[in-house]
Amino acid sequence: MAIAHQFAYQKVATLDEAVEAITRAGPDARILAGGTDLVPWLRDDAIHPDLVVDIKAIDGLNTISLEGDHIFLGPLVTFSDLLTSDLVHDHLPILFEMADTVASPGIRNRATVIGNICSAVPSCDAGPTLLVLDTSVAVLGPAGARTVPIEEWFLGPHKTALAGGEIVTGLSIPIPPPPHGAIYLKLQRYQGEDLSQAGVTVLVTGDNDFRVAFGAVGPIPARAHAVEETLNGRELTDELIAAAVGLVPGAISPITDMRATKEYRARICEVMLERGLPAAVARRDGTGPAYGTRLI
Amino acid sequence: MKLPITMIVNGETWPLDVEPNEVLLDVIRNRVGAKGAKIGCERGDCGTCTVLFDGRSIRSCLMLAVEADGHEIITVEGIPENGVLSNLQDLFISHNSFQCGFCAPGIVLGAHELLRDNPNPSRHDVQHALAGNLCRCTGYEPILDAVMAAAEEARS
Ligand SMILES: Cc1cc2nc3c(=O)[nH]c(=O)nc-3n(C[C@@H](O)[C@@H](O)[C@H](O)COP(=O)(O)OP(=O)(O)OC[C@H]3O[C@@H](n4cnc5c(N)ncnc54)[C@H](O)[C@@H]3O)c2cc1C
Ligand code: FES
Numbered sequence: 001m002a003i004a005h006q007f008a009y010q011k012v013a014t015l016d017e018a019v020e021a022i023t024r025a026g027p028d029a030r031i032l033a034g035g036t037d038l039v040p041w042l043r044d045d046a047i048h049p050d051l052v053v054d055i056k057a058i059d060g061l062n063t064i065s066l067e068g069d070h071i072f073l074g075p076l077v078t079f080s081d082l083l084t085s086d087l088v089h090d091h092l093p094i095l096f097e098m099a100d101t102v103a104s105p106g107i108r109n110r111a112t113v114i115g116n117i118c119s120a121v122p123s124c125d126a127g128p129t130l131l132v133l134d135t136s137v138a139v140l141g142p143a144g145a146r147t148v149p150i151e152e153w154f155l156g157p158h159k160t161a162l163a164g165g166e167i168v169t170g171l172s173i174p175i176p177p178p179p180h181g182a183i184y185l186k187l188q189r190y191q192g193e194d195l196s197q198a199g200v201t202v203l204v205t206g207d208n209d210f211r212v213a214f215g216a217v218g219p220i221p222a223r224a225h226a227v228e229e230t231l232n233g234r235e236l237t238d239e240l241i242a243a244a245v246g247l248v249p250g251a252i253s254p255i256t257d258m259r260a261t262k263e264y265r266a267r268i269c270e271v272m273l274e275r276g277l278p279a280a281v282a283r284r285d286g287t288g289p290a291y292g293t294r295l296i
Numbered sequence: 297m298k299l300p301i302t303m304i305v306n307g308e309t310w311p312l313d314v315e316p317n318e319v320l321l322d323v324i325r326n327r328v329g330a331k332g333a334k335i336g337c338e339r340g341d342c343g344t345c346t347v348l349f350d351g352r353s354i355r356s357c358l359m360l361a362v363e364a365d366g367h368e369i370i371t372v373e374g375i376p377e378n379g380v381l382s383n384l385q386d387l388f389i390s391h392n393s394f395q396c397g398f399c400a401p402g403i404v405l406g407a408h409e410l411l412r413d414n415p416n417p418s419r420h421d422v423q424h425a426l427a428g429n430l431c432r433c434t435g436y437e438p439i440l441d442a443v444m445a446a447a448e449e450a451r452s
């Protein structure tokens with residue numbers, strides 16, 4: 001089936017040009033990165049842009065770089081790029097573990113991390129992990145550049161903090177001071193290419209500062225602050241895990257859809273946290289399963 | 297409005313005029329005539345439209361044809377060298393890996409990419425790499441067997 005909707009296509013050479021183009025075209029213009037969401041939406045007639053602005057001819061947008069104690073990801077960094085980056089392996093292996101669960105090579109070779117959070121689908125795999133890492137989203141618009149903390153990024157399904165004419169120019173991800181341990185657990189209907197039924201990322205630092213975020217079990221991926229407050233500063237024991245798990249129902253608001261019922265999602269989030277907490281701590285302490293090992 | 301593009305498909309240069317809303321898969325099949333890339337789900341789920349784009353597997357149903365301007369595409373027709381099937385292709389035949397063959401182009405290209413990037417894959421690596429390629433006929437085992445055999449032969 002062809003795409004019925006007609007639109008203009010523009011390839012730009014700089015990010016400023018991209019901002020200019022979508023500002024001029026108004027709210028019905030779209031940035032095109034990997035196209036793995038945009039092209040199906042066009043085919044389904046779900047969106048009707050007048051203009052599609054391709055940013056893939058801009059030089060240097062696929063860089064992953066170390067900037068002080070941050071990792072910077074450019075707008076064209078794909079999930080495959082995360083899998084092969086030494087910087088990611090050395091400093092933020094949790095990004096590798098997350099990327100490894102996304103779709104399959106043919107999608108990962110195109111799909112960008114930034115496109116993933118711009119689409120803002122509740123099950124987006126990048127969401128929970130970028131949340132626990134306190135990522136900053138760099139934005140450029142007609143009024144200049146600004147930074148949006150990731151916790152203020154997701155506003156609802158397909159809704160983000162991006163205003164008219166704005167584009168995302170990068171993600172700045174603070175590297176938690178070593179030693180730290182983290183884990184991303186993603187439940188799928190089968191091992192293979194499937195969107196998340198429920199996901200959780202857990203991060204723990206050397207002084208037992210815990211960060212927990214859930215995906216696919218609410219309108220947006222979200223941090224579980226009440227869970228974190230119960231855990232913070234304490235040694236992880238069975239009693240503490242039970243207390244944290246007891247707070248899961250208040251931290252999520254799952255729905256029933258084609259992938260799972262809300263009851264199943266709610267229960268599995270408890271199981272995932274129960275397994276994820278000790279695994280993150282074990283990784284921090286050097287005794288956990290290698291990053292990329294599936295615990296569920 | 298039609299836009300002029302030039303892409304290289306299986307080593308041949310193709311200057312074409314395409315509409316912005318034309319999908320790469322349709323252009324490769326209908327205008328270039330490389331019918332190896334198959335039309336399956338047309339939403340990224342099945343993998344049978346896979347081509348190598350600058351050497352990496354992508355879903356040609358999820359790309360606009362204009363995006364291919366200046367890029368190199370290899371379809372399954374481009375895998376044999378001088379008309380001789382690759383060892384991997386021969387092993388797919390000798391292992392009876394396919395029945396209807398609809399999934400074969402995507403699986404040949406996906407496995408080709410895997411063995412190029414990871415000459416020493418575990419069976420799990422092969423499963424992981426081909427997870428996005430659906431086959432409705434074979435149950436996958438003879439496909440995995442052939443890829444493992446190709447890796448082993450390349451090592452010896
Ligand atoms: C078969 C299949 C399986 C999938 N499996 C998974 C999965 O397991 N997990 C998962 O999380 N996702 C999955 N996805 C979705 C995933 O591929 C996308 O969310 C992808 O990451 C989006 O990135 P992209 O570069 O393709 O974006 P595009 O499709 O190019 O763009 C997506 C949206 O983001 C906007 N956009 C992109 N970049 C910018 C920018 N720099 N500034 C402003 N706006 C921008 C676009 O305008 C558009 O609205 C799957 C998709 C398919 C087709
Ligand atoms: S036709 Fe492209 S993935 Fe199915």
Ligand code: FES
Nearest residue numbers: 395397431432433
């Ligand atoms: S052989 Fe028929 S789909 Fe794979």
